[in-house]
Amino acid sequence: MNEKETISSFENYLHKITTSLIDYSPKLISALLILIVxxxxxxxxxxxxxxxxxxxxFDPxxxxxxxxxxxxxxxxLLFVTFISKLGIETSSFVAILGAAGLAVGLSLQGSLSNFAGGMLIIMFKPFRVGHTIxxxxxxxxVREIQIFVTKLTNANNxxxxxxxxxLSNGTIINYSMEGNRRADLVFSVSHDTNIKTAKEILMTVMQNNPTVLKNPExxxxxxxLTDSSVQLAVRPxxxxxxxxxxxxxxxEECKEAFEKAGIVVQPYVREASVVRK
Incomplete structure (x- = not known):
């Protein structure tokens, strides 16, 4: 092939490319406009x-x-519209995307369960950020409710x-939802103790403590009543x-008040039944 034929061949290719670009330019311009808009x-x-x-x-x-x-x-959706406007067949692309989604879903069943649990927690709100559960x-x-996990901080930081x-399928105890919280404290005293006096001492201690609420009382x-003691439940x-x-x-204050009154707090004794033959 001589020099003239080479130049002629190159010009033909260049003409075809230019013609193709001119013919394709409306699609390309419209696709780019769709993408930008x-x-x-x-x-x-x-x-x-x-x-x-x-x-x-709405919850944040x-x-x-x-x-x-x-x-x-x-x-x-925009990407599919963009490539469709360019003239690329989208049916095969959608099929590949669907197959990939199925494969990912099967391999991430546990994560999808956590995802669904996160949605339930966010929608039904059994607890919020800042609640103690x-x-x-x-x-x-609760420090953060994420899509897959809930982040907590315990008393030891x-x-x-x-x-x-x-978490969404189990039992949740929310200590913060009602606003106030009751303590269930137990003191064991001997059977010789005057129960009425002991109860009055305990009530006096709670009434004088500024952090104990007056309402609820x-x-x-x-x-x-056990073999070794009388158990008094103190509920401030x-x-x-x-x-x-x-x-x-x-x-601390109840123990000190008992000591001043001469009431001895009994040590905890585990009761056991003995079967005699």
Missing amino acids: GLYAIKFINRMIRKLMQKRG TLTQFLEDIFLWAMRI EAQGVTGT QTIFVPNGI PTVIVKN WATLEDFFQMSSDVL
Whole structure:
């Protein structure tokens, strides 16, 4: 092939490429316009949805979660529209995407269970951030409700992550939902002790403690009679902030009051039944 034929061949290729680009340019321009307008529209709609949910008082965790779902759903839809406008066949792409989604779903069954549990917790609100709860054998203050796990901090300042799947399906004790909390303290005294006097001493201690609430009123009852002692149940109420300090103070003050009155607190004795032959 001589030089003239090479130049002619190159010109033909260049002409074909130029013609193809000119013919394809309307599709490319319209696809790019759709992509640019779509990205701005998604951003605008996402902002409007966020403001609407905040105005309606939606939970912040639920708001963020719904925002993320909407954002990715709209992005996927925009991408499919974009490649379809370019003339690329989308049926095979959708089939591949569906197969990939099924494979991921099967491999992440546990995570999907936690995801569903997180949705239930966010929607039905058995607890909120800042509440103290007991569940799955642990007790702590809720610091964050994530999509897959709930983050707790216990009294030792240890961080505990509880999967939402088992958390939503198990028993949850919420110590913060009602506002105030009652302590159940037990003192054991001998059978020789005047029960009425002992109860009056315990009531006086609770009435003089500033962290013990007046309403609901504290109570003292006889909880049990054992072979070695009379068990008195002391039940003072306190706010959530004062509960642990109040429980400690009442225990200490009740013991000191008993010592001044000459009442001996009996040690705990485990009762056992003996079968005689």
